[in-house]
Each structure stands twice: as structure tokens, then as C-alpha cells.
Amino acid sequence: MRSFWIGCILLVTSPQLSEAQSLLGSSGLGMKLDPIDATQRALGGVGLSGRTPTILPGDPTASLDLLASTASFTLQPMWGSYKLGVDEGEFSGTRFPILGMAFPLGTSGVATFTLNSFFDQNSAAAAGDTLQLMGADIPITDQSDLLGGLSALRMGWAQRFSSSIAIGASAGVYTGSVKRNFVRSFDLDSLPTLGTLKDFSKNETSTYSGPLVSVNLSWNPHSLLQLGGSVQWSGAIALSPIEGSIGEKEVIRAPIELKVASNWILGPGLFLNAGLSSSDWSNSGYPGLDAVAVGRTNTYGIGLEWEATRFWSGIFPLRLGFRKSTMPFQFKGQEVKERNVSLGFSVVLAEVFELPIAAIDVAVEAGKHSASDFEENFNRVTVTLRAGNR
Amino acid sequence: MIKSHFVRLLFPLGFLFLANCSENVATAPDLDLIDVKPYTIEVLVPFADFVQEVNIVGGYGSSSDLGSGVVAKDFNGFSAKTIVRFNPYPESVELGGSTSGLKFIGGRVVLAFDSVQGPTGEAIGLQLSATQQAWDSKTVTWEVAVDTVDDKTSWVQPGAGSSVLVGSGDLDSHLAGDSVKSFASISIDVDSATVAAWGGEGSYSQGMVVASTDPATRLNLWDAQLVLKAIPLINADTIVEIPIPVSALSFMVDPMPTNPGGWLRVGGLPAWRSIITMKLPEQVKGSVEICGDSGCLFDVSKSQLNLAELILTTRETEAGFKPTTPLAIQIRSVLSPSSLPKSPLGDPIGLQQGVLVQPKFFDNEEGEQIFFSLTDLLGFSDGDSPRTFTSNTFALLSSDEGSSLDFASFQGSDNSGFPVLRLILTVPKQGISP
Numbered sequence: 001m002r003s004f005w006i007g008c009i010l011l012v013t014s015p016q017l018s019e020a021q022s023l024l025g026s027s028g029l030g031m032k033l034d035p036i037d038a039t040q041r042a043l044g045g046v047g048l049s050g051r052t053p054t055i056l057p058g059d060p061t062a063s064l065d066l067l068a069s070t071a072s073f074t075l076q077p078m079w080g081s082y083k084l085g086v087d088e089g090e091f092s093g094t095r096f097p098i099l100g101m102a103f104p105l106g107t108s109g110v111a112t113f114t115l116n117s118f119f120d121q122n123s124a125a126a127a128g129d130t131l132q133l134m135g136a137d138i139p140i141t142d143q144s145d146l147l148g149g150l151s152a153l154r155m156g157w158a159q160r161f162s163s164s165i166a167i168g169a170s171a172g173v174y175t176g177s178v179k180r181n182f183v184r185s186f187d188l189d190s191l192p193t194l195g196t197l198k199d200f201s202k203n204e205t206s207t208y209s210g211p212l213v214s215v216n217l218s219w220n221p222h223s224l225l226q227l228g229g230s231v232q233w234s235g236a237i238a239l240s241p242i243e244g245s246i247g248e249k250e251v252i253r254a255p256i257e258l259k260v261a262s263n264w265i266l267g268p269g270l271f272l273n274a275g276l277s278s279s280d281w282s283n284s285g286y287p288g289l290d291a292v293a294v295g296r297t298n299t300y301g302i303g304l305e306w307e308a309t310r311f312w313s314g315i316f317p318l319r320l321g322f323r324k325s326t327m328p329f330q331f332k333g334q335e336v337k338e339r340n341v342s343l344g345f346s347v348v349l350a351e352v353f354e355l356p357i358a359a360i361d362v363a364v365e366a367g368k369h370s371a372s373d374f375e376e377n378f379n380r381v382t383v384t385l386r387a388g389n390r
Numbered sequence: 391m392i393k394s395h396f397v398r399l400l401f402p403l404g405f406l407f408l409a410n411c412s413e414n415v416a417t418a419p420d421l422d423l424i425d426v427k428p429y430t431i432e433v434l435v436p437f438a439d440f441v442q443e444v445n446i447v448g449g450y451g452s453s454s455d456l457g458s459g460v461v462a463k464d465f466n467g468f469s470a471k472t473i474v475r476f477n478p479y480p481e482s483v484e485l486g487g488s489t490s491g492l493k494f495i496g497g498r499v500v501l502a503f504d505s506v507q508g509p510t511g512e513a514i515g516l517q518l519s520a521t522q523q524a525w526d527s528k529t530v531t532w533e534v535a536v537d538t539v540d541d542k543t544s545w546v547q548p549g550a551g552s553s554v555l556v557g558s559g560d561l562d563s564h565l566a567g568d569s570v571k572s573f574a575s576i577s578i579d580v581d582s583a584t585v586a587a588w589g590g591e592g593s594y595s596q597g598m599v600v601a602s603t604d605p606a607t608r609l610n611l612w613d614a615q616l617v618l619k620a621i622p623l624i625n626a627d628t629i630v631e632i633p634i635p636v637s638a639l640s641f642m643v644d645p646m647p648t649n650p651g652g653w654l655r656v657g658g659l660p661a662w663r664s665i666i667t668m669k670l671p672e673q674v675k676g677s678v679e680i681c682g683d684s685g686c687l688f689d690v691s692k693s694q695l696n697l698a699e700l701i702l703t704t705r706e707t708e709a710g711f712k713p714t715t716p717l718a719i720q721i722r723s724v725l726s727p728s729s730l731p732k733s734p735l736g737d738p739i740g741l742q743q744g745v746l747v748q749p750k751f752f753d754n755e756e757g758e759q760i761f762f763s764l765t766d767l768l769g770f771s772d773g774d775s776p777r778t779f780t781s782n783t784f785a786l787l788s789s790d791e792g793s794s795l796d797f798a799s800f801q802g803s804d805n806s807g808f809p810v811l812r813l814i815l816t817v818p819k820q821g822i823s824p
Contacts, residue, residue, distance in 0.1 A: 198696045
């Protein structure tokens with residue numbers, strides 16, 4: 001088991017495998033990658049107040065019902081196609097949005113450690129042009145690649161103060177890096193008499209660092225209703241060029257992120273989940289971000305969970321969800337909307353005293369990103385593996 | 391039990407999903423999304439703005455390195471004589487299985503030419519004369535017979551003019567073919583006294599001068615041989631011929647090419663090199679793209695170099711030294727400028743074999759622009775910051791130095807068509823996205 005988790009950590013930290021692939025990775029801080037596990041994905045949730053005991057970054061109260069020390073690992077293959085004006089293409093890749101561990105402290109407390117992604121910055125662009133040089137029209141190709149992302153490493157704690165109220169808090173640091181590579185090449189194959197023009201290349205790598213703190217509340221005002229809320233505050237995110245890269249250290253003020261969510265028991269084995277999150281990146285103090293920030297953006301989702309039957313070692317819940325959001329950064333001057341529907345289920349792999357200690361959660365989403373003449377249809381599978389250790 | 395079930399499941403699942411890890415990153419068809427928008431500009435830097443110093447240095451190698459000679463008389467003002475020294479004579483000869491001593495009774499000089507230029511359809515008169523003073527094949531010139539460390543002796547008369555005529559003849563074997571640039575040979579008899587004089591071992595005054603007597607002639611002498619006539623002492627009725635190859639061959643030209651003033655010379659023999667010390671300007675005039683309509687000075691240190699080219703303009707080479715075949719010219723770094731003219735040179739910059747220039751561009755089609763790459767010499771990239779531009783000294787020289795009397799000529803600072811440095815630079819305009 002230990003070797004399995006070491007392997008997971010290596011996967012999460014492997015840049016090649018952590019790449020995203022959408023064109024949206026090129027704008028602002030990249031494509032927002034919410035730290036949401038498969039159960040929340042399937043329910044259209046925002047990463048708060050789920051019924052399923054799990055490990056969610058920024059919400060330690062979600063782990064209060066774990067019976068044993070638990071580790072979880074979420075992986076997320078995604079593929080799709082895009083249209084940008086008359087251009088079309090396909091993309092695919094796998095991300096690893098959450099790695100977490102939780103350690104119950106008695107029966108009313110839990111400590112969590114999570115590593116999760118926030119933004120994926122991975123994109124490529126290539127364009128051809130012609131320059132008038134040396135008395136000739138010289139074809140050129142500009143190729144740009146961006147690889148990196150912003151992640152968060154956090155430690156959290158949650159405490160149940162009564163049967164209906166629990167409070168959690170977490171603190172951590174932003175981490176990650178972004179590498180930019182630009183090459184302009186000159187095609188002189190058709191003009192051999194002109195000699196050789198060296199490529200122009202520019203490589204820069206910067207790292208992210210900065211603090212973040214969140215508090216969250218879980219409240220059951222009624223036996224059939226669970227409410228949750230969280231506030232995440234971020235300190236200044238420093239963007240520091242690594243040795244050898246040119247540039248000054250820059251600072252980005254990350255916004256406060258608010259989340260509210262509810263879970264309502266509609267009937268025996270039937271639950272309604274709803275959530276909303278909101279943030280505003282338009283006042284980051286970093287001109288490059290402010291210029292493309294949309295302003296306040298919201299994500300909301302709603303979903304149903306039905307405990308259909310038992311399968312393998314426990315209950316087999318089926319989930320259905322819908323989620324709609326606005327991306328925090330514009331794409332080519334346009335707001336980007338995301339809509340998706342989701343289906344999911346969980347398979348309990350092991351139970352003790354009829355309580356699950358190991359499970360696989362699966363969510364399958366079909367969605368669309370759209371902005372003016374840009375449209376991206378994607379499919380995303382999210383799988384969370386949870387394993388407890390008694 | 392629980393754990394073993396779980397672990398057994400996890401690994402196949404892991405494989406299943408990792409199998410889908412191959413990345414296919416969407417590539418945008420334009421650069422609207424990319425913050426780095428570089429400008430590529432072309433700048434022509436005039437001679438005065440990049441050249442700190444020019445030195446035309448001659449004297450590399452010796453006329454004797456060529457291995458062949460030149461004979462000319464008033465060929466568009468150019469005259470030349472070839473001077474040779476023969477190997478020692480043999481003292482005996484094998485004849486009928488016996489060794490016999492020799493008595494030299496005379497001889498003839500056989501001259502072979504591979505290029506003959508002269509009046510169409512006319513024979514060319516040639517003279518052979520015997521030198522009367524010591525000469526050094528490595529340093530001999532029209533004016534000087536010896537120019538070594540401890541001896542500098544001029545000819546009594548320039549061009550070994552005090553030499554004594556020992557034979558003459560008319561070269562006409564080339565007339566059967568093309569009157570220009572055809573193979574020709576001639577045999578000229580010399581008497582026994584001359585043969586005896588040339589046979590003196592260790593005599594530095596031993597030598598034969600080959601000259602043309604007809605004006606407007608120019609010939610390349612590719613071989614000379616003295617054929618001795620001798621009588622074996624054991625058989626006085628027999629005459630044998632014994633070929634004696636040359637032991638040293640050089641040539642003298644008049645006028646001697648003088649150091650050019652205000653223009654560049656490359657090649658020849660002894661060879662010339664043009665040494666240029668240059669320094670990149672810190673700033674050049676920016677384009678409208680960079681500076682706008684009002685113009686500005688653009689900081690070169692903020693750019694990357696895509697190409698640096700020295701552009702030279704050919705000029706007509708002096709008569710007698712005009713190339714007749716393509717001339718390859720290369721550029722090499724001068725590794726120790728303070729040691730010039732003896733500084734070692736670096737590897738060729740740009741084309742290893744040099745830039746091949748057609749001979750017509752040094753004749754009636756002068757004014758052709760020739761491009762020499764300096765990119766590798768000046769190459770700098772964005773990672774070299776902070777950057778200061780130091781002086782670079784480089785030499786223009788013949789790729790096959792020492793193989794031809796001909797040299798290339800290029801315009802210098804004093805003429806139109808002065809050297810120009812072409813720079814193609816790309817300026818990274820950094821965007822503001824993180």
C-alpha cells in the first residue's frame with residue numbers, strides 16, 4: 001500500500017503527466033481546475049458538503065465521517081475537440097487534481113493533508129507568417145508552448161462541536177511553476193542563397209508561491225438538511241523567475257473565494273445536492289491578469305444521488321448532476337462558459353461494521369466550453385480512489 | 391483480506407487510466423494567445439559604425455610556395471620573371487653495367503607553360519640568363535635578392551637585371567592550338583660554360599632567370615628542367631642526356647603590389663590578408679515597428695542575433711593579379727590581435743571552404759556584393775544578459791592561401807560600396823501574462 005501511494009505522488013508531480021490540454025490553458029492563469037473529487041463531480045458540486053465521507057481540499061469537515069486513516073487519489077482523463085473559427089482540432093490528456101490524506105482524531109476531529117491543482121497552464125500555438133528580409137519574402141513560423149500550473153499544498157483540521165455543527169480550517173501554500181518557450185524559425189529552404197538564419201528562442205520559467213487559508217462550516221439545521229459554507233483567503237502569490245530566466249518577481253493578489261452548498265434528503269436513499277462558488281480575479285494587481293479577468297464569476301451546480309442497490313461490499317449510489325460556470329479569464333476577449341452534465345457511481349470495496357473504508361468513485365461528464373467563435377466539446381472522467389487503513 | 395482485494399483492484403485500474411495519459415495538446419492556429427510577440431528587424435550598419443580598425447597585411451608565405459613560376463613583360467603594366475636553381479649534377483652515370491665519370495659538354499633548358507597570354511598568332515621570345523649574385527628563393531623579389539634575418543641584399547639591377555644572357559628562343563608551340571591558355575613548351579640550348587657555372591655545388595649565386603622579351607605577354611611556367619649533355623669517360627663516342635630538376639623555384643613581379651590604401655586585399659603570393667577589428671554598436675536605428683514614426687535608437691543588447699553578415703563590394707584587381715579562376719575567401723578570428731601579423735587564427739567562420747567568388751567580379755564586372763557570415767563570431771542570445779559587446783578582430787584570407795598569385799580586391803572605407811554589416815535581430819517583446 002505504501003508503494004502505491006508513493007507512486008501516486010510521483011504521478012502528481014510529474015509535469016508531463018500533469019499537463020492539461022485545452023486551449024483555455026493559455027489565458028490568464030490558465031484553465032481553472034477545481035479541486036473536486038469524483039463524487040462532487042458527479043453531483044455537479046462545488047467541493048463542499050457532500051454526503052460521502054471523502055477528502056476535499058479546503059473542506060476538512062468532509063473528512064469527519066471517515067472511520068480510519070484514509071488516503072485518496074483522484075485522476076481525471078479528459079478528451080475532446082475544439083473549433084476556433086475555421087480551425088478545428090482534438091485534444092486529450094490526464095490530470096491529477098487531488099491527492100489527500102486524512103487522519104481521524106478521536107470521534108469528533110480529523111486532520112487532513114491535501115495537494116490539489118487550481119489552474120492548469122498548458123497550451124501551444126503555432127502561426128506562420130512572412131517577413132521581408134534581405135530583399136526576399138522569408139517564411140517564418142512562430143511556435144509557443146506553455147507548460148505549468150498553480151497548485152496548493154494544505155494542512156487542515158475539522159472538529160465537530162455538536163451533532164449538527166462542525167467547523168474546519170486549513171492553511172497552506174501555493175506552489176507550482178510555469179515554463180514558457182517561444183521559438184521563431186526562418187524557413188530558407190526555398191532560398192538557399194541566403195544562408196542560414198538562427199532561430200530566435202526565449203525560455204522562461206517562473207515558480208509560484210504564497211499562502212492561503214480557508215475556514216468552513218458544516219451545519220445540519222434539520223435532520224434532512226445539511227448546509228455548508230467556506231471562505232478561502234489567499235495572500236499574495238509570488239511569481240518568481242527561476243535562475244537563468246529574465247524578469248522581475250511579480251505579485252498576484254488572489255481573490256477571496258466563497259462557497260455555499262447544501263445536501264437535502266428527499267426521501268429514503270434519495271438526496272439533492274446543490275452548490276455555488278464565487279470569486280473575482282479582476283483586482284489581482286497584476287496587469288496581465290486584470291486585463292483578461294472577467295470580473296466576478298460564479299459556478300453553480302445541482303445533482304441527485306440515489307442509493308439504488310448494494311454491489312460488492314456496500315451501497316451502490318448512482319449520481320446525476322449538472323454544472324454551469326464562467327471561467328475567470330477571457331479567451332480572445334470573450335467570456336468562456338462551461339456547461340456539463342454528469343453521471344457517476346461509487347463502488348465500496350471494503351466495509352467494516354457496514355461503514356465503507358475503501359471505495360472507488362467514478363464520474364463521467366460531457367460538457368462544452370464556449371466563447372464567441374470558440375467551442376470546445378469535452379468528455380471528462382474523474383476517478384477517486386479512497387482507501388482506509390484500520 | 392480486505393487490503394489484498396483492494397490492492398489487487400487498484401493496480402489494474404491504475405494501468406487502465408495511465409494508458410490514457412498520452413497528451414495531445416491543442417495547438418492554437420494564431421498567436422493571439424501568446425504574450426511573446428517578437429519583432430525581427432534588419433539593420434545595415436555602415437562601415438564607420440562598426441569598424442574600429444582595418445589593417446591590410448601582406449607577406450604571408452613566399453612566391454616559392456607556389457611551385458610554379460610566372461613570366462611576363464609589360465602585360466598591362468605587369469612584368470614578372472621566374473628564377474630557378476637546379477639540383478647538383480651527378481658525378482657519374484651507369485652505362486652498360488659499368489659506372490663512368492662524366493664530362494659535361496653543354497645542355498638545354500626545357501620549359502613547360504600551362505598558360506600563355508600574348509599577341510594572337512605571334513611567337514613569344516624568351517630569354518634565359520644566369521644570375522651573378524646570391525639569391526634566396528624564399529625571399530627574393532624584384533628589388534631584393536636576399537631578405538633574411540641577417541642579410542638583406544638588393545639586386546644590383548632590379549629584377550636580377552645584372553644576370554648574363556645564356557640562351558634565348560621563340561615559344562611558338564602554343565600557336566597550333568588556342569592562342570590563349572594553352573600548353574606550350576620550349577627547349578633552349580645553353581653552352582658548356584653555363585652548364586659548368588650552374589654545376590657549382592653550394593653556390594647561392596647559381597641560378598637561371600626566365601624572362602619574356604616581347605611586351606604584352608604573360609605565361610605561367612609550371613615546369614623547368616636542365617637537360618645536361620655529357621660524355622661518359624669510359625666511352626668517349628657516346629653522348630648521354632641527364633635531366634636535372636630544379637631545386638628551388640620562385641618568381642619576381644614588377645610592380646610589387648603595395649599596401650592598398652582605403653580598400654581591402656585578400657590572397658596573392660606572398661599572401662595578403664585584410665584584418666578588421668569591429669565592435670557591434672550598442673544601439674542602432676530602430677524600425678517603425680519598434681520606435682514608431684518618430685524613430686528612435688534601438689538597444690541591440692535587448693535582442694537576439696539571427697544573422698550577421700559582412701557585405702563587401704568587389705573592385706577590379708590590378709593587372710597581373712586578376713584571378714582567372716574562382717577564389718575562395720574565408721573569415722577567421724584573430725586569436726591574439728596584439729601578436730599580428732603572426733597571430734594564430736581560429737577556425738573558419740561560416741562556410742568551412744570559404745565563399746567562392748567568380749573572377750569576373752574582380753575584373754570588368756566589379757561592384758558585386760559578396761556576403762560573409764559573421765553570425766558565429768558575434769552570436770549572442772537572450773541568455774547572455776547582461777551583455778557587453780567586445781571588440782572582435784577577424785581576418786579575411788584566401789581559403790587556399792599560397793596557391794595563387796591572384797588576389798581579391800574589395801572596396802574599403804574610401805570608396806562607394808564600402809563594407810556594410812547586416813544584422814538581423816529579433817527583439818523579444820515580453821507580454822504581461824503570468
